[in-house]
Amino acid sequence: MQAIPITHRPETPAAAAMASLSxxxxxxxxxxxxxxxYIAAKWVAxxxxxxxxxxxxxxxxxxxxxxxxxxHHGAMLSLLKSRPLELVAVGAIGLTLCQGMIYHGLNDTDATTAGIIMAMSPIMTMVLARLVLGEALGLWKALGAVAALAGMLVIVAHGDLTALIHLRFNAGELWIVGSAFCWALYTVLLRRSKFGLELLxxxxxLLGAGALVALPFHLWEIFNDERSAMNFHGLLALAYLAGPGGALMYYLYNKSVEMLGASRASMLLYLQTLFVAVLAYLLLGESLHDYDLVGAAFIIAGIVLATLMKPSAVAGRI
Incomplete structure (x- = not known):
């Protein structure tokens, strides 16, 4: 989940340092x-x-x-009564569509490639924040966005220039690009909505709202004979996705935001890409393609430009 600003912080520098460390x-x-x-979803796809x-x-x-x-049940119920459509819309974009697109994409692409493309989402967030919220982008962030976009195009075209010219792309990677865009839009909508409720x-x-929106899609699958295989593999994957990869993951993210602050906790998202590549190699036997490496290099360059380069006093605003 994307971070929501937390107002409580440790009062002393020593306490703040200890909280950050933990x-x-x-x-x-x-x-x-x-x-x-990513690994569980690819395995059971x-x-x-x-x-x-x-x-x-x-x-x-x-x-x-x-x-x-x-x-928090009282505050949650009050928010649900006062702003139900907003909750459903944000949950649908950030959870239903984002995750559904990832699972669709993993039918046709590697988990490793999906992880690399999803690293684009913070860059997309910066661009959307400029368009939707009017936040200043700046020269370095704009250059970073262009570099990251180039990396994404290299990956979805599998490094084939003719595929770019003729707009021939892998469907699986396009699903993942759509998922990254939905996550970025969800992040921006959360900033704009200001629901006034603690993160967890x-x-x-939002999980409940996302499940509600996903239900008709799932029923459509059932009516079209795409029934879930509730065998050992399916149940094991689902147990991981809902438990350690779902509830526990969201809980830990909430704790990391409280201890580190929203910005630092969110920047560690890039570890996910590394972990996906390592786990996919160890558990699925995947390996990095040449176009993955080239695309990842562009995306990393874009991230560095967008997040590490400091704007100069005379830098133009975009």
Whole structure:
């Protein structure tokens, strides 16, 4: 989940340093568990349709977390009554569509490639924040966005210039690009909506909203004979997606935001790409393609330009 600003912070520098130090293990484990979602979804893709996987993950994760946030049930109910359509819209974009597109894409592309493309989402967020929220982009962020876009095009075209010219792209990678865009849009919508609820209770509401939107898609799959295979493999993958890769991952992200702050916790998202590549190699036997490496190099360059380069005093605004 994308970070929501947390107002509480440790009062003393020593306490802040200790909180930050203890927050990193939670953040690292969070993104390791998140990387495992790609592996589990890819592993079970031939047996479970994407929207069924999406619905059950969201519904079960919501059910697991709901008792944990019992102290916030009153505030959650008030928000649900006052702004139901906004909650459903944000949950649909950031959870239903984002995850459903990933699971669709993993039918036709490697988990490693999917992880690299999803690293584009923070860059997309910066661009959308400029368009939707009017946030200043700046020269370096703009150059970073262009570099990252070039890397994404290299990956979806498999490094083939003629494929770019004739617009011939792999369908699986296009699904993942769509997922990254939905995550970026979801992040921007969260900033604009300002729901005024703590992160974890808000996550639970959005999980429920996402499951509600995913249900019709799952029913459509069932009516079209794309039934989920609830065999050992399917149940094992679903147990991981809903438990360690769902409820626990969201809980750890919430803790890392509290301890590290929203910006630092979000920047550690890039660990997910590394973890996906390592786990896909160890568990799925995947390896990096040449176009993955070239595309990743462009994306990394874009990330460095967008996040590490400081604008000069005379730098223009975009």
């Amino acid at each position: 927050g990193y293990p939670a953040a690292v484990l969070c993104w390791l568990l998140s990387a495992g979602v 031939p047996e479970m349709p994407p929207w069924g996987l999406c619905f059950w993950r969201l519904a079960l994760a919501c059910a697991i977390l709901l008792p944990i946030v019992h102290r 209770p808000l996550v639970v509401l």
